[in-house]
Amino acid sequence: MNYKLLFTRSILLLQICLSVLYFSTTNSFAHQNTLEKVKSTGVLIWGFDAEGGAPYVFHDPKHPSKLVGFEVELVAAIARELGVKVQHFQNAWDSILLSLQRGDFDIALNGIEITPDKEPSVLFTRPYYVYAEQIVVRASDNRINRPEDLRGKKVGTLYNTVAKRMLEEMGEITVNIYSGQVEPFKDLSLSRIDAVFVDLPIASYYAKPNPQLRLVGKPAGEGYYGIAVRKEDTALAEELNKIIEKLLRTGELQKIYSRWGLWNTAQEKLFLHEEPLQKYTENLPSVSEKVSPSVTKFLPTLLKGALVTVGISILSMMLAVGLGLILAITRLYGNTWLQRISTAYIEIYRGTPLLIQLYILYYGLPNIGITLSAFAAAILGLGMNYAAYEAEIYRAGIQSIPKGQTEAALSLGMSKRLALKRIILPQALRITIPPMTNDFIALFKDSSLVSVIAMVELTKSYSILASASMNFFKLGIITALLYFGMSYPLSLYARKLEKKLRLYDRNP
Amino acid sequence: MNYKLLFTRSILLLQICLSVLYFSTTNSFAHQNTLEKVKSTGVLIWGFDAEGGAPYVFHDPKHPSKLVGFEVELVAAIARELGVKVQHFQNAWDSILLSLQRGDFDIALNGIEITPDKEPSVLFTRPYYVYAEQIVVRASDNRINRPEDLRGKKVGTLYNTVAKRMLEEMGEITVNIYSGQVEPFKDLSLSRIDAVFVDLPIASYYAKPNPQLRLVGKPAGEGYYGIAVRKEDTALAEELNKIIEKLLRTGELQKIYSRWGLWNTAQEKLFLHEEPLQKYTENLPSVSEKVSPSVTKFLPTLLKGALVTVGISILSMMLAVGLGLILAITRLYGNTWLQRISTAYIEIYRGTPLLIQLYILYYGLPNIGITLSAFAAAILGLGMNYAAYEAEIYRAGIQSIPKGQTEAALSLGMSKRLALKRIILPQALRITIPPMTNDFIALFKDSSLVSVIAMVELTKSYSILASASMNFFKLGIITALLYFGMSYPLSLYARKLEKKLRLYDRNP
Amino acid sequence: MIEIHNLSKQYDNQPLFKGLHLNIAKGSVVTLIGPSGSGKSTLLRCMNGLESFQEGHISVNGQKLYGIHEQNYNKAQVHLTLKNIRRKVGMVFQQFNLFPHMTVLHNIIESPTHVLGISQAEAESNAISLLQKVHLEEKAHSYPDQLSGGEQQRVAIARSLAMKPEAMLFDEPTSSLDPEMIEEVLAVIKDLVSEGMTTVIATHEMSFASDVSTDVVFLERGEILEHGSPKDIFYNPKNDRMRAFLSRFMK
Amino acid sequence: MIEIHNLSKQYDNQPLFKGLHLNIAKGSVVTLIGPSGSGKSTLLRCMNGLESFQEGHISVNGQKLYGIHEQNYNKAQVHLTLKNIRRKVGMVFQQFNLFPHMTVLHNIIESPTHVLGISQAEAESNAISLLQKVHLEEKAHSYPDQLSGGEQQRVAIARSLAMKPEAMLFDEPTSSLDPEMIEEVLAVIKDLVSEGMTTVIATHEMSFASDVSTDVVFLERGEILEHGSPKDIFYNPKNDRMRAFLSRFMK
């Protein structure tokens, strides 16, 4: 339930959006010499994405309005060297280079890897950091020793990280994306996944003290982060190169990285790259690529999440319907003991929070040797919880049918079972459709609870996308619409079914 | 919905508890000379509470297994001066001095105020920090200028802070406790509260950039934090005093505090207190006070939270029942337009997340001039949401009654309205009791959502207590039992009512 | 008192009445006879406004109910008309339709206290005397489902009479009654008639019809085949169809 | 075929039957008559095991149902006994109890196809011929709530007969029927009797009872006051109470 956080943010952002409407200024000086502009105005505008950006750039948890991170300190040092102040420009990570081209800010510095595919659109400075990723496996598992061994395995990682991107690029890997840093290691210990692939510091913190886990292979996927500027800003890039050189030589860069626990021997390589990795080009940028980042490109991911939500909801509702029916029938017609058991089941499952039930299923059962997959635990947890509610609805429905109907069926030689199946339940169904529809719709939303056990459903997808793009409000509306889009057809279908089952002599 | 967080923690802690069972060692050398023990073993055991402890001691959000905070650095410096290593001992804040006396650790250093009431039980060193709290009000509000002016006002603060304790000690103040740092200032702007009273740094970050708010008065409640040791450890205390002196003189203390944005001129006063504020006493400690911290003392707070949950649930259920009935009746008997409106209401309120509805009520309506209290917004939000569900249940109930009943009533001269009230609804009620009970029980748990709008109900109370005491698992069980304790009597009553309303010729 | 003018009604495009006329004078006792499915119950339900019809109008005590295809049909007006009609006209259903959640006594006093505003005490004493009339005083505190079929039928009659209507519509009032009870109910109805009550009864009990009625109407497939005094109808039927229908009674 | 031995039953400590004995021979047609509330319906329901009783036993076709206070009462056994009894004994209820969610045709074929395992096609052709017998073939695809009272009654009879029972219990089968229909149903029942069907009928229609039955049982307050041939009972009643009850019929 990231709800709270999400919506605190979305409301905040709504307010931000509104104030932006008042104070918005479009930067129309995009293509003048940026270095000159920076020096004359005394302000360096820095583009970055603060969400999910620790330890790069992130909101200080104790003072959420304050940004911290090694890149914040790096940019501060750069600005100091330039003799200017820093102005922050928050931008969705995915569209950061587009915004840079459009002229929203002067430099983009936010863990942007120096790769050839970016060469046509922006200019990079010399690298300022060498990054790497680490594999963690179970101590007893000898199968995985290199990144290549991850193929065909189930690997956990964190969302919005280089590691995740690397895994997805490797292909043939089932990637489990977590938002918490504890859960992937827990699932690894429980053999639910085969390996964890994350930033080395995280791997060290969690896996090293745990005797069940071990780090294997050298940190992989070494690469370089550079500062991106617009292609025409060669002067700015050269100035930045000089500053990086200086910060390296004076040891200030090392100090900053050490403070964040990020300094390692790999960083020595920074000294090797006195020239930018990429050659300057004198072409002017193509203006054709200035597409504003659109929400529609997030739709596939949201729809995938919605699909998971629908899948989980439908399967667990099926379980709830079946089990609920059994519970209702044993409660009504069973012997004293069966009645007591089903009554107890109903009271306990209704009376305790669903989340506790999910946790016991997913993290508790492994203690007695039953390790369920996240999907199975989600279906079981939701289904068994809702079964208690459905049982009561069915009981009410069955009890609303006049006894004469059962008597007529029995006197025609039907068994109690057959009478229930052919005569009572079909009539009861119509009365139970509206409350069942209620529950099914509520289930769509309750199913977001399963995100705690590493399932990426709609709310989780929203959360991932929103924190990656900062589009909380727009995405929030789309997500709400998607939820509505699930429940409304269900309502319509239920209404139609109800009409079809209409018994003539009932009230309107 | 702090659920996720809470239960991630509670499971973590369950595991911690279990491992503690394996590795637990009881410190049986409590009463030997602690300074000697520390020096001979080379380990200083430090007691603290890491939850809700920013910027004192807290889990680094990027590496949750790592502790950070200015006190961590301070203790590191002290240990370095002593020539020993630090061993961490997590302890509930409320029982930290009891545990110190019991011998669980050597020093307690965790924002513990030097106050006379603690004199009989522990020994304090000279102060290591001067703390203060700041009042924030609306810029337009001239009523409050000093802490004394807060009397009779509604004041927002954060849970588990000195400011909260100060407000509660002042008395005659309605204290609103928030867990997020943004919301109190938002509520202050909306005139829902009259002032915010929090740590100066937080006040500065949030209120200074907001033209609607201003800081008034000098930072209040200035006081001193000291290191607590056992009463007999005068040697240790003197050693610590020397170290604090040294850290002050060399400027290292200032450096640590500056790094955390905690240095201010008030800290100069630290130089004035070369002697401990409290005189050493030579009495041995009384062993009689070694009571283990019991969960029962949290019960009153939990019960208070449960009361709020029950209150909110009952009131909003009453609203849901009333409004749901109106919706069901207009949907069944209203003219085309009324039918459409109530159908749309039902579909929209069922189809969209409750949290969005709550946010719009509480933070959205003020934009059009309607400012609801948290309590009113909670009741309205939950009630209006559940009304949509109840409406469908009532419709099903009404439709299950044979038309002959209405016809008989009409032919006896009753109006449609009277027939509905006296003949149809009483019969429908019985069928609607089980699904209504379902919803009422679900409401108990859904009502925890209102904690986002500064209501302290059961889940929130749990969250506050658990983070204050680290008793996640025990308190979690108690909380689940309390929820069960609310729903079970309701179930019993519903069953009794059902039996009373039993119509003879129905199925069992 | 009740005038049915050119009544046309159809169920699912299946015509039942095709321009039916009938006048029921104040104080008369009209029995509707005819084979099953001929439209007796439907005609009674139309008179009480429980069933709408397509054309024609029914006037009760001067209050006019129009068919929904008529020009004079006015939805707002219907509401008021129905209220007035139903205050004056009681109805006893073939399936009784007692209120299962109320005791016999409460079934009876419900409408007098809530519609007419009669005091609880007065309504109860009225109810008791009505229950005595139908020999059910000892079942006053039973629930409908604890009663036999005939007992339920008699409660339904008492419940209708408690509203002191000016006209009563009975749908097969004697079908669940034993012969003795039929006598009793007959006596009750005769009493009512002597007090000027207009009564319409759908029945299969020819002897009951011939005993009690001033007019007999013979219905077949929604048409009035014959309308006359019991003597004319039962002992001198003009119509062959009628004669065949009555053959068993005539034996 | 049906033997009732020392039957005692009470409702809420209100005794109804106090040691009742009755033997119903195979192929006989027994009518139960008596005032409303005398226990006719209850007696029928006991024979079909729909109502439990405190003492005595009822044996149908050799299958014995014991009172719940009897030593021989065995809950597990009851289940099997009931199944056997109900396969052989059909019942038509006073309130019809048609299945409202099924068409007339489906009401009739439901049990034959699901209990007896007869094919859909065969069950349907049986059903159609039964509907023809009760003159309702054109209502085969209507729902019960679209039928008149008499039509529902006839469907209920057809539904029971579709199970080809060896004995039939009718609770006021003619109460909603018009005189012609009574003839028809009588003919149906006579047919059944000639095929060896044992029949028990609770009725208020004395002429029907005297026409059709081999035995007449007069019940009053749960006691059998008289038991004999129709001739004896109707034309030579020994009992004063009976004579009073029959006075109207005798007229």
Ligand SMILES: Nc1ncnc2c1ncn2[C@@H]1O[C@H](COP(=O)(O)OP(=O)(O)OP(=O)(O)O)[C@@H](O)[C@H]1O
């Ligand atoms: N469920 C019940 N609870 C209590 N009393 C009942 C119940 N069912 C029936 N009775 C009583 O038992 C008596 C016999 O009822 P039963 O229905 O057998 O009468 P009946 O002979 O069929 O009457 P009728 O001719 O009116 O149908 C009646 O006095 C009735 O009130």
Ligand SMILES: Nc1ncnc2c1ncn2[C@@H]1O[C@H](COP(=O)(O)OP(=O)(O)OP(=O)(O)O)[C@@H](O)[C@H]1O
């Ligand atoms: N809701 C309905 N939908 C369709 N047809 C209906 C409906 N109600 C009644 N009918 C048909 O209208 C005709 C007249 O029904 P009605 O109930 O008035 O007959 P009746 O004269 O009262 O018969 P009975 O003596 O059997 O009670 C019947 O053929 C019946 O099937």
Ligand SMILES: [Mg+2]
């Ligand atoms: Mg009828």
Ligand SMILES: [Mg+2]
């Ligand atoms: Mg009966």
